């Protein structure tokens with residue numbers, strides 16, 4: 001399959017690109033910084049493009065079969081990369097006759113208590129992240145989700161929990177709606193998105209993806225991910 005990956009130069013996007021190449025796909029990896037993209041392969045084309053530039057997005061989508069997006073930005077006062085980016089991608093997909101798209105969103109868009117979360121995670125950390133620090137970011141993810149739901153593409157919205165690193169793909173859990181797990185490894189997130197290209201079960205569905213093996217402690221996750229700006 002010929003796949004365009006937006007956000008390909010982020011930590012999840014690089015794993016997704018690697019996995020897609022290993023699975024035999026033809027990959028167009030989109031990044032604003034093509035010189036810093038670390039992967040090389042004869043089935044890989046690295047495309048320098050800003051997802052907020054409709055013409056550049058058009059060029060990255062033309063001639064492909066499907067789009068995967070692991071786009072991400074840090075929390076800020078104004079965020080439009082998710083919604084405007086996906087609006088540009090959807091418009092380009094319509095122009096070029098593509099139907100299938102899977103995008104990363106977040107469990108923070110519709111936060112619900114986790115059975116293992118405890119007071120600190122459920123009542124302090126998540127509300128602070130989703131209603132204060134990341135308020136505008138989650139609002140823009142919500143706009144992105146609404147835009148896809150209102151359109152006629154074959155979309156899947158993938159909501160991971162707190163992301164962390166594991167070297168290998170695990171036996172991850174994927175469910176429609178809320179997944180009751182605090183963590184998702186980026187390898188599992190990438191693998192779940194790639195698997196969707198050959199599986200129609202989650203077309204026009206919002207899914208939660210979680211990893212249940214080798215989870216970090218909350219302290220370790222905050223030290224490795226939140227404080228590292230990831």
Ligand SMILES: NC(=O)c1ccc[n+]([C@@H]2O[C@H](COP(=O)([O-])OP(=O)(O)OC[C@H]3O[C@@H](n4cnc5c(N)ncnc54)[C@H](OP(=O)(O)O)[C@@H]3O)[C@@H](O)[C@H]2O)c1
Nearest residue numbers: 007009010011012031032033050051071072106162163230
């Ligand atoms: N961290 C968590 O615990 C967590 C939890 C749930 C969901 N998520 C979400 O999961 C997704 C993936 O996260 P991640 O940490 O792997 O990646 P990330 O660091 O958030 O970002 C992925 C990439 O998006 C690209 N990007 C940003 N703005 C762009 C633009 N205007 N045009 C083109 N590319 C752009 C950047 O690449 P270039 O600079 O190379 O263009 C960046 O490396 C994000 O949406 C994140 O919000 C994260």
